[in-house]
Amino acid sequence: MREIGKVFAEKFKDTGITKVVTIEASGIAPALYATEALDVPMIFAKKAKNITMNEGILTAEVYSFTKQVTSTVSIASKFLTPKDKVLIIDDFLANGQAAKGLIQIIEEAGAHVEAVGIVIEKSFQDGRALLEEASYPVVSLARLERFENGQVVFKEADI
Structure with a gap:
């Protein structure tokens, strides 16, 4: 996992990233190692509502096609500023709804999403197209093209 973080850090080291944002729980490990290598803070969006925090919370609805549930993800607004250049890191990209929700929160805070x-990207689903059509660069370390005869067929990765 540390090597994954280093690969992301090398790719984005010259972009001026000030924060890395992810969603709990599976995105935390790769995001943490990317922040370690980039030497910037990490913020993770919570999927469960915190009953002690009601003010200054930015939220977005995120639908999981895998789990067939909608979650309200949230980040305290005090953690993002208009000066921030944000790298979103996540473990999987399928339909792009998690990234779309994070983008909504980040932009509501006035921060800028760099990439x-x-x-792992499920390239046979439309997440990449959704993000790229909205002008967000996507960098995937592994791209699954399809499943054939019980085997995974990969596309060329971005790095």
Whole structure:
């Protein structure tokens, strides 16, 4: 996992990233190692509502096609500023709804999304197209093209 973080850091080291944002829980590990290598803070969006925090919370609805549930993800607004250049890191990209929700929160805070870094992309789904059509660069370390005869067929990765 540390090597994954280093690969993302090398790719984005000259972009002026000030924060890395992810969603709990599976995105935390790759995001943490990317922040370690970039030497910037990490913020993770919570999926469960915190009953002690009601003010200054930015939220977005995120639908999981895998789990067939909608979650309200949230980040305290005090953690993002208009000066921030954000790298979103997540473990999987399928339909792009998690990244779309994070983008909504980040932009509501006035911060700028520099790119979306993905560990494994399901290229046969439309997440990449959704993000790129909205002008968000996507960098995936592994891209699954399809499943054939019980085997995974990969596309060329971005790095």
